[in-house]
Amino acid sequence: MNFLIIGGDAAGMSAASRAKRNQPDLTVTVLEQTEDVSYSACGMPYNIADTKRDMNDLVVREARVFREKQGIQVLTGHTAQTLHLKRKTVSGKKRDGTGFELPYDKILIATGARPIQPDIPGHDLPGVLYLKNLEQGRNIKAFLQTHPVKKAVILGMGYIALEMCEAFRERDIQVSMIKPRETFLPWMARDLAEMVKEELTSRGVTLYSGSRVTEIRGIETGGLQVVYSEGSLDADLILVATGVVPNSEIAAGAGLELGPGKSIAVDRSLRTSAPDIYAAGDCSDAYHVVTGEKTWIPLALRANRAGWAVADAICGEDVTLEGVAGTAVFKVFDLEVARTGLGMEEAKQAGFDPEEEIIHSRSRAHAHPGSETIRVQMVGDKTTGRLLGVQMVGKEGVAHRINAPAVALSSGMTVARFSQCDLAYAPPFGPVWDPVLTAANQWMKKQQQPLDTVP
Amino acid sequence: MNFLIIGGDAAGMSAASRAKRNQPDLTVTVLEQTEDVSYSACGMPYNIADTKRDMNDLVVREARVFREKQGIQVLTGHTAQTLHLKRKTVSGKKRDGTGFELPYDKILIATGARPIQPDIPGHDLPGVLYLKNLEQGRNIKAFLQTHPVKKAVILGMGYIALEMCEAFRERDIQVSMIKPRETFLPWMARDLAEMVKEELTSRGVTLYSGSRVTEIRGIETGGLQVVYSEGSLDADLILVATGVVPNSEIAAGAGLELGPGKSIAVDRSLRTSAPDIYAAGDCSDAYHVVTGEKTWIPLALRANRAGWAVADAICGEDVTLEGVAGTAVFKVFDLEVARTGLGMEEAKQAGFDPEEEIIHSRSRAHAHPGSETIRVQMVGDKTTGRLLGVQMVGKEGVAHRINAPAVALSSGMTVARFSQCDLAYAPPFGPVWDPVLTAANQWMKKQQQPLDTVP
Numbered sequence: 001m002n003f004l005i006i007g008g009d010a011a012g013m014s015a016a017s018r019a020k021r022n023q024p025d026l027t028v029t030v031l032e033q034t035e036d037v038s039y040s041a042c043g044m045p046y047n048i049a050d051t052k053r054d055m056n057d058l059v060v061r062e063a064r065v066f067r068e069k070q071g072i073q074v075l076t077g078h079t080a081q082t083l084h085l086k087r088k089t090v091s092g093k094k095r096d097g098t099g100f101e102l103p104y105d106k107i108l109i110a111t112g113a114r115p116i117q118p119d120i121p122g123h124d125l126p127g128v129l130y131l132k133n134l135e136q137g138r139n140i141k142a143f144l145q146t147h148p149v150k151k152a153v154i155l156g157m158g159y160i161a162l163e164m165c166e167a168f169r170e171r172d173i174q175v176s177m178i179k180p181r182e183t184f185l186p187w188m189a190r191d192l193a194e195m196v197k198e199e200l201t202s203r204g205v206t207l208y209s210g211s212r213v214t215e216i217r218g219i220e221t222g223g224l225q226v227v228y229s230e231g232s233l234d235a236d237l238i239l240v241a242t243g244v245v246p247n248s249e250i251a252a253g254a255g256l257e258l259g260p261g262k263s264i265a266v267d268r269s270l271r272t273s274a275p276d277i278y279a280a281g282d283c284s285d286a287y288h289v290v291t292g293e294k295t296w297i298p299l300a301l302r303a304n305r306a307g308w309a310v311a312d313a314i315c316g317e318d319v320t321l322e323g324v325a326g327t328a329v330f331k332v333f334d335l336e337v338a339r340t341g342l343g344m345e346e347a348k349q350a351g352f353d354p355e356e357e358i359i360h361s362r363s364r365a366h367a368h369p370g371s372e373t374i375r376v377q378m379v380g381d382k383t384t385g386r387l388l389g390v391q392m393v394g395k396e397g398v399a400h401r402i403n404a405p406a407v408a409l410s411s412g413m414t415v416a417r418f419s420q421c422d423l424a425y426a427p428p429f430g431p432v433w434d435p436v437l438t439a440a441n442q443w444m445k446k447q448q449q450p451l452d453t454v455p
Numbered sequence: 456m457n458f459l460i461i462g463g464d465a466a467g468m469s470a471a472s473r474a475k476r477n478q479p480d481l482t483v484t485v486l487e488q489t490e491d492v493s494y495s496a497c498g499m500p501y502n503i504a505d506t507k508r509d510m511n512d513l514v515v516r517e518a519r520v521f522r523e524k525q526g527i528q529v530l531t532g533h534t535a536q537t538l539h540l541k542r543k544t545v546s547g548k549k550r551d552g553t554g555f556e557l558p559y560d561k562i563l564i565a566t567g568a569r570p571i572q573p574d575i576p577g578h579d580l581p582g583v584l585y586l587k588n589l590e591q592g593r594n595i596k597a598f599l600q601t602h603p604v605k606k607a608v609i610l611g612m613g614y615i616a617l618e619m620c621e622a623f624r625e626r627d628i629q630v631s632m633i634k635p636r637e638t639f640l641p642w643m644a645r646d647l648a649e650m651v652k653e654e655l656t657s658r659g660v661t662l663y664s665g666s667r668v669t670e671i672r673g674i675e676t677g678g679l680q681v682v683y684s685e686g687s688l689d690a691d692l693i694l695v696a697t698g699v700v701p702n703s704e705i706a707a708g709a710g711l712e713l714g715p716g717k718s719i720a721v722d723r724s725l726r727t728s729a730p731d732i733y734a735a736g737d738c739s740d741a742y743h744v745v746t747g748e749k750t751w752i753p754l755a756l757r758a759n760r761a762g763w764a765v766a767d768a769i770c771g772e773d774v775t776l777e778g779v780a781g782t783a784v785f786k787v788f789d790l791e792v793a794r795t796g797l798g799m800e801e802a803k804q805a806g807f808d809p810e811e812e813i814i815h816s817r818s819r820a821h822a823h824p825g826s827e828t829i830r831v832q833m834v835g836d837k838t839t840g841r842l843l844g845v846q847m848v849g850k851e852g853v854a855h856r857i858n859a860p861a862v863a864l865s866s867g868m869t870v871a872r873f874s875q876c877d878l879a880y881a882p883p884f885g886p887v888w889d890p891v892l893t894a895a896n897q898w899m900k901k902q903q904q905p906l907d908t909v910p
Contacts, residue, residue: 010887040820040821040822040882040887042820042880042881042882042887043820043821043822043823043882046823046824046882046883047822050824053822053824057822058821058822060821289877299880300880300887301877301878301880301887301888301889301892302877304887304888305875321875322872322875322876322877323877324877325876325877326877327877327878327879328879328880328881329879329880329881329884330881331881331883331884336884338879340877340879365495365497365498366495366498366513366515367495367498367502367508367512367513368498368501369505369508397854397855399852399855399879399881399883399884399885400852400854400855400856400858400859400879400884400885401855401858402879403855403856403858403859403876403878403879403889404855404858404859404861404862405862406859406876406877406878406879407859407860407862407863407866407868407873407876407878408862408866409877410872410875410876410877411862411863411866411868411872413862413866417777417865417866418862420760420776420777420865421777421780421858421861421862421865422744422756422757422777422778422779422780422781422782422795422861422864422865423756423782423858423861423862424782424783424784424793424795424854424855424857424858424861425497425754425755425756425783425784426497426783426784426785426786426854427495427497427498427501428501428786428854429784429786429791429854429855430854430855432465432495432497432755432756432759433756433759434756434858437756
């Protein structure tokens with residue numbers, strides 16, 4: 001059987017490896033448009049921050065190893081363009097401009113996502129850079145090595161923008177961030193977003209919110225200029241990090257059903273709407289564990305997990321994936337910022353009757369030295385008492401703390417049920433009542449005014 | 456209504472405060488045999504480690520505050536001795552030797568636990584110290600300030616023993632630890648226990664396992680000597696930390712039903728076998744979330760939670776507590792050691808058909824600097840696939856990581872179900888597959904030999 005995979009990063013290579021392990025006589029072919037497969041894309045900002053690190057240390061396994069040790073046909077420099085459903089082939093173009101057409105019995109579309117390219121003059125000038133694949137990461141690092149970059153402007157203020165902001169500051173580059181929407185981290189509770197904002201400004205980062213960029217232009221002195229609604233910003237480098245879109249064109253072109261944000265629609269077994277065609281990773285959608293509805297949240301763990309699931313499915317296993325909770329964490333200088341499930345707005349839009357509780361707690365026990373503030377937002381449904389989401393910000397103890405509520409969301413717990421979970425306690429690691437439990441207790445108190453009338 | 460509480464630490468004072476908040480017209484009286492109420496007992500080793508900290512900074516709220524601000528009658532220096540069920544009173548002795556007898560409508564026994572006193576000559580010599588309540592903590596700290604302590608011997612190698620070992624080493628005191636049983640941390644997977652042992656010996660701690668202490672004696676030079684089966688150890692201070700027993704005598708004396716380890720038996724609403732009598736905290740038992748059976752695991756969070764629950768119950772609320780999972784974490788020098796649920800032996804004894812999987816993972820992503828080893832043991836039931844327990848050791852990222860499986864235990868998840876939970880990922884905080892997920896994946900792989908035959 002020919003198992004053909006389009007895309008050689010997290011989902012694609014996970015599927016390739018596992019399929020070959022499951023069934024060694026399988027013919028597994030991977031089409032990858034760049035020269036890189038299987039690398040830690042999320043690690044790029046941290047690598048770029050460090051002048052001493054080689055970009056290639058992010059490569060988990062080289063194409064050569066997949067070919068020689070695992071017997072997987074890895075065809076790099078191959079851009080898949082068209083899916084021919086009837087004759088079961090994929091055609092496209094090689095790096096040298098020649099075409100190819102390859103047959104499949106089962107196919108996995110794992111084409112990932114790409115940065116949104118702003119529709120403004122100058123978006124393709126030298127020094128205007130993007131970060132999604134390793135080639136782009138190398139471009140940024142090479143640009144920093146060959147140009148005296150003193151000022152960077154980042155378009156966008158999402159995960160990648162924030163991580164790259166820290167990377168630039170590590171290299172002593174002035175950073176301005178700009179975006180059209182007024183609200184900073186709009187999905188976040190205001191109190192928590194404010195902590196992140198303060199962290200950024202305390203590190204000398206300038207934020208321009210509510211400013212629409214209209215043009216990027218070169219200036220005489222050799223640098224660039226970002227022109228926005230109220231003025232302009234000089235820059236030696238411009239990073240465009242205004243979000244990503246799924247690479248779903250090949251699926252759309254073949255008439256496959258699309259889901260939220262034009263991601264490729266898949267069922268719980270990762271099947272697209274066409275027979276023998278699967279999709280996984282950042283290009284495809286998923287069910288949300290809280291809403292039960294389709295969502296598009298491109299994250300690395302899901303990509304790996306879905307890749308494995310497809311491998312098992314094409315090898316004849318009966319595979320069903322649970323949904324995603326959108327659990328994510330990122331680092332903004334000294335802050336850890338984490339979320340799982342729904343925020344207030346998302347919960348309302350999903351038809352819940354949400355109530356939030358925001359608490360301030362500590363990262364260590366009463367009187368234990370070195371304690372830091374942890375702020376937690378908990379969102380629950382007033383009608384059913386169900387836990388809907390948690391957000392958290394703090395200087396320590398946030399990253400892994402989000403996983404307890406993430407598991408609770410997976411099992412559909414109420415806030416009350418979650419509040420009774422037996423979590424760990426020791427003075428160096430938290431208060432007796434873990435901050436997430438305190439948030440749950442306070443949330444319930446809010447619902448039970450009749451009993452707790454005295455504050 | 457008279458709500459009488461015996462014991463003024465975690466469970467007792469939580470109950471007192473909450474009952475008074477719930478129902479301000481309640482008469483709430485607390486009998487505490489020491490002079491201290493409401494302090495962070497678990498913080499004592501860390502406080503003792505630090506010569507600059509005052510022991511009193513562990514007091515969360517002083518008796519005075521409970522009396523004056525909250526209207527709770529706190530009677531310190533009152534040792535409750537006898538429960539008179541028929542006339543609904545408690546009698547006992549005050550610090551000055553005079554007696555007292557107080558009436559109750561509802562009573563909470565929150566007498567905690569006490570260190571086991573070894574039945575050997577010399578166990579009461581000056582310099583032989585115990586650590587459970589704040590008085591004992593002060594004694595240790597005072598002893599260290601007034602005596603030139605260069606060598607300490609700790610009897611026992613449990614949580615408190617290990618934490619105190621670190622505290623002594625912080626103060627540059629040589630430490631030997633001794634216990635009769637050969638196996639170090641017997642509840643732990645050997646691989647993981649070995650890491651803890653190595654950490655101890657790398658810090659210059661000497662361990663005497665399989666050595667029975669037969670006598671403690673004073674020596675001419677003024678110090679002490681621990682005599683054991685094969686020799687003797689000189690010591691300036693001896694800490695007895697060979698475990699704790701519940702202070703359940705007052706309950707036993709009144710004919711109340713006892714549970715595991717002679718703890719006071721309570722139902723899910725914290726009621727003892729006698730009407731109007733509740734028990735909470737380290738003196739009482741609980742249901743285990745995994746086995747559904749009674750267990751006795753004295754831990755701080757449970758004590759606080761049970762205290763609150765009793766307060767709500769006596770105020771007329773219909774309260775039912777979920778069980779405990781025995782989730783615990785402790786610090787041993789640079790190591791974080793955590794557990795939740797059942798180990799292999801416990802699982803067998805509880806009638807499961809357990810299988811374990813031990814994996815080595817990393818605390819940060821591929822190629823991310825500063826990564827440390829994390830070792831995880833996962834125990835699941837072969838027959839049902841149910842997750843039974845997790846243990847974890849590592850230099851970072853262990854303490855809060857244990858809480859995700861703890862929540863999974865609370866909801867009775869299978870290993871397969873847990874393996875699909877959407878946990879957070881970012882390179883500074885872990886691999887894409889969180890170590891607990893890798894453990895789950897590997898555990899399942901072990902069960903599914905038919906599919907994954909090639910390694």
